[in-house]
Amino acid sequence: MPFLPASFNKVFSSLRSNRQSTVTSDNKSDITLFNDLPDAEKQQAIIKLQELASGQPGQKSIRRFNWKLAAMVFLGTLCTVAIVLAGVAFGADTDPELSAKLRMATTNLDRMALLPKDEDWHFDFTKQDKYTFAPGGVVNANAASFPAVIGQGMTLAMLNLGPCSMLPPHIHPRATNFVVAMSGTTRTFMIAENGARTVEETLTPGQMTIFPTASVHTMMNIGCENAQLVSALNSEDAGTHNLANAFFSLPANFTQTILGGEVNLQSVGSHIPDVGTGSAWGPDACRAACAAKGKMIKRTW
Structure with a gap:
């Protein structure tokens, strides 16, 4: 039997004074349903319902009410569709369901079946939001951003460095990093562990150069032209851990003890760049020299 809202029951109760309610064997009143009413009473019920909806007895506003309701439903549907489409276009890169299926696939043929389209095997670095040279950015084709990587055991990254820009000192906790220069002039520094010397390359x-797993490394574009490098890491989820950001997230009494009581901790910490796109602005002296040559990208902070 169809379920009817409470407003219908109120209408029916006023229309069926001449109808006797029966009592069932379990002492519950039998409910008269709309479909059980005679046609005349159905019409009266509809008129009463119109009056309840409009708040003005005698006026038939059911048509106006239904149009408003229909418009609200239509607009709500449009908003829902827009939100869904926006989520597809701008949401997180990861597709958890697909990732789980790819990781659980028994054979490579099973994984191939989960990526049946040619575009499933295509990744455009230049279309990613971190592809920038102001000051620069790191774009990773990894398990999160490119599902075809899952099961392949590596990440490929493109490193963009604007004039005088740098990658802050960081580590990759789960991968060795092979870096090849494609354009520009980049100076790199690497420290493998405590007691190891600092390796410097231009x-x-x-x-190319190599940064072993979990080694501290950093690099800077020392020229006034854009520099671009390609980085290959032997993990689908290499991870990146910026050292300065980590250090200044510790309790102040720890950092103050390490740096010394004379250091203005708040002032020093305020100069630590956010992780952002992966790259950061480099030394002011380098930037000034490039600006004098008319080749410096304007800083936007």
Whole structure:
């Protein structure tokens, strides 16, 4: 039997004074349903319902009410569709369901079946939001951003460095990093562990260096032209951990003890760049020299 709202029951109760309610064997009153009413009483019920909806007895506003309701439902549906589409277009890169299926696949053929379209195997670095040279950015094709990577055991990253820009000192806790310069001139520094010497390299196009797993490393574009490098890491989820950000997230009594009581902790910490796109503005002296040559990208902070 169809369920009817409470307003219908109020209408029916006023229309069926001449109808006797029966009592069932379990002492519950039998409910008269709309479909059980004679046609004349159905019409009266509809008129009463119109009056309840409008708040003005005698006026038939059921048509106006229904149009408003229909418009609200229509607009609500449009908003829902827009939100869903926006989530598809701008939401997180990860597709948890697909990722789980790819990881659980028994064979490579099973994984291939989960990526049946040619576009499933295509990744455009230049279309990602971190592809920038102001000051720069790191774009990762990894398990989160490119599901075809799952099961392949590596990440490929594109590193963009605007003039005088840098990647702050960081580590990759789960991967060794092979870096090849494609354009520009980049200076790199790497410290493998406590007691190891600092390895310094200057990379020009066609040259590379290696940052072993969990080694501290950093790099800076020392030229006034954009620099671009490609980074290969032997993990689908290499991870990145910026050291300065981590250090200044510790309790103040720890950091103050390490830096010394004379250091203005708040002042020093305020100069630590956010993780942002992965790259940060470099030394002011370098920027000033490039600006004098008319080749400096304007800083936007």
